[in-house]
Every structure is written in C-alpha cells, then in structure tokens.
Amino acid sequence: MEVRVEALSVARGHREVLSDVSFAAAPGEIVGLLGPNGAGKTTLLGAIAGMLAPASGRVLLDGDDAHRLPRREAARRVALMEQQPDRDIPLRAADIVALGLLPHRGRFDRGGSPRDAALAREALATVGAEELAERPWTELSGGERQRVSLARALAQRPRLLLLDEPTNHLDVRAQLDTLRFVADLGITAIAALHDLDHAARLCTRIVLLDRGRVAAQGAPAEVLTPEVIASVYGVRATVLTHPEDGRPVIALDSAIDTPGAIDTTVPPKEAP
Numbered sequence: 001m002e003v004r005v006e007a008l009s010v011a012r013g014h015r016e017v018l019s020d021v022s023f024a025a026a027p028g029e030i031v032g033l034l035g036p037n038g039a040g041k042t043t044l045l046g047a048i049a050g051m052l053a054p055a056s057g058r059v060l061l062d063g064d065d066a067h068r069l070p071r072r073e074a075a076r077r078v079a080l081m082e083q084q085p086d087r088d089i090p091l092r093a094a095d096i097v098a099l100g101l102l103p104h105r106g107r108f109d110r111g112g113s114p115r116d117a118a119l120a121r122e123a124l125a126t127v128g129a130e131e132l133a134e135r136p137w138t139e140l141s142g143g144e145r146q147r148v149s150l151a152r153a154l155a156q157r158p159r160l161l162l163l164d165e166p167t168n169h170l171d172v173r174a175q176l177d178t179l180r181f182v183a184d185l186g187i188t189a190i191a192a193l194h195d196l197d198h199a200a201r202l203c204t205r206i207v208l209l210d211r212g213r214v215a216a217q218g219a220p221a222e223v224l225t226p227e228v229i230a231s232v233y234g235v236r237a238t239v240l241t242h243p244e245d246g247r248p249v250i251a252l253d254s255a256i257d258t259p260g261a262i263d264t265t266v267p268p269k270e271a272p
C-alpha cells in the first residue's frame with residue numbers, strides 16, 4: 001500500500017501535538033517513526049489508522065482519505081499493533097488473535113467457527129507463539145502479549161501494518177526475530193521505535209519527529225547523524241558504519257548538558 005501523509009496537523013485536548021507533518025511510504029517500504037517521548041509518534045500512527053481526526057492536512061491510503069474510510073474498510077486495510085495492549089479482559093490468547101478476523105467476517109457470521117480457530121492458531125504459529133493459544137491474556141508476560149498482539153495484527157491480513165514500539169518488551173533474540181519478521185512480510189509497515197539501531201536495521205526510511213514536527217527524514221544514514229541525534233535527543237553519539245552491510249551503528253555516548261536540566265551530580269560531602 002502507498003501511504004501519503006500531507007501537511008498533517010492533529011490536536012489532542014486543546015493542544016496541537018502534530019504540526020504540518022508530511023512524508024510518503026511507497027508500497028513495501030518500512031518507515032521508522034523516531035523521536036523523544038511525547039514527540040507525537042503514537043498520535044501519528046493513530047491518525048494514519050484513521051482513528052484520530054486531522055485538524056488540517058490528510059492521510060491518503062492508496063489515494064483514499066484514511067479518516068473518511070468506513071471503519072470496517074479501514075480495518076481490512078490497516079492493522080495497528082498498539083504500544084501497551086492492556087485489555088485486561090478474560091480472553092484466551094487465541095480469542096485475542098481471532099479479533100483480527102472481525103473485519104473480514106461476513107455480516108451474518110458470528111465467529112467462533114473451526115475455521116476461525118484454525119486461522120487464529122496459524123497466526124500465532126507464524127510468530128512462534130502457538131503454545132500460548134489457550135493461555136489467559138491476563139496471565140501473559142509483556143513479551144508474550146506483544147507476540148499475541150502481532151499475531152492479531154497479522155490475522156487481520158493488512159496491507160499496511162502500524163507498529164507502536166513493537167520490540168519494547170522482547171528479549172534480544174525476540175527483538176531481532178520480530179524485526180526480521182516484519183521486514184520479510186513484504187507489506188508496507190510504519191513502526192514507532194526508540195532504538196536507533198533497530199531503526200537503522202529495519203527501516204528503508206526514517207521520519208524523525210521533534211515536538212510534533214518533522215526534524216529530519218530520509219534513509220537511515222542520512223537521518224542518524226551525530227548532529228541530528230544531538231539536536232533532537234540531546235545526546236552525544238558516535239555513528240559507525242557496519243562492516244558487513246554498511247548500515248549506521250549508533251553508540252550513545254553521553255547526555256549533553258543543557259541549561260535548566262536536572263543536576264544529577266552528587267554534591268561533595270561536607271567535611272566533618
């Protein structure tokens with residue numbers, strides 16, 4: 001799917017939290033949304049999913065305005081894997097995954113068929129979590145929930161996959177597996193990420209947000225420079241080039257002291 005975000009501004013409460021954001025993703029591209037806490041990544045994903053109304057500008061999904069698409073039609077095209085899926089409802093993992101089948105269900109199909117169960121298990125197996133099928137959602141660990149949520153998103157058979165910090169609860173092996181898995185899907189994906197190395201590894205394009213505006217965008221090597229990292233995150237970084245594939249590898253060195261920042265130095269002990 002082709003995604004075009006055109007001069008998008010979004011308000012939450014009485015505040016504009018996204019201002020004049022524009023970027024495009026070609027079919028099959030993987031776009032990383034980066035930026036400090038509160039920069040607007042989750043808000044942007046919500047607007048692309050058609051869940052948050054633009055104050056101005058628009059999001060086009062294969063040419064159709066995301067916010068004007070009927071909900072069911074939007075859900076057939078776009079799956080959103082949320083940051084903290086906190087549905088503390090008494091469902092089994094397989095039931096959660098089956099929710100992803102809803103947009104494709106016929107009008108008189110009430111679900112719960114053996115075919116639905118098989119599709120849910122298939123999606124769980126795809127993310128290596130088949131053994132979680134019967135486990136209650138409320139008893140799953142953060143990483144297990146994350147896998148089940150990804151399975152639910154895949155069960156939706158989307159043409160655009162939106163991921164909000166998809167690796168934040170995962171162990172290092174599971175993080176790499178998830179990134180590779182998303183890359184191999186071959187569908188357009190937009191992922192909010194905090195880990196700059198993950199972004200450099202996974203993404204064809206990076207959109208770096210700062211206080212609701214696009215601070216930089218382009219290929220990972222263009223965006224992830226020491227200068228940009230310093231100005232947006234306030235962190236001194238060394239950027240190396242991976243010897244095998246040439247991608248940028250980012251070593252975060254130290255926070256850059258800014259006037260007014262919290263002083264964390266330990267005061268010298270007073271002499272007795």
Ligand SMILES: Nc1ncnc2c1ncn2[C@@H]1O[C@H](COP(=O)(O)OP(=O)(O)OP(=O)(O)O)[C@@H](O)[C@H]1O
Pocket residue numbers: 012013017035036037038039040041042043044192
């Ligand atoms: N429901 C809401 N009502 C009012 N303001 C909100 C709401 N949700 C988010 N915001 C504000 O919008 C801004 C952007 O938040 P958003 O969650 O999109 O940022 P983010 O980049 O995803 O942050 P993080 O990295 O911390 O997850 C923040 O200032 C946040 O406080």
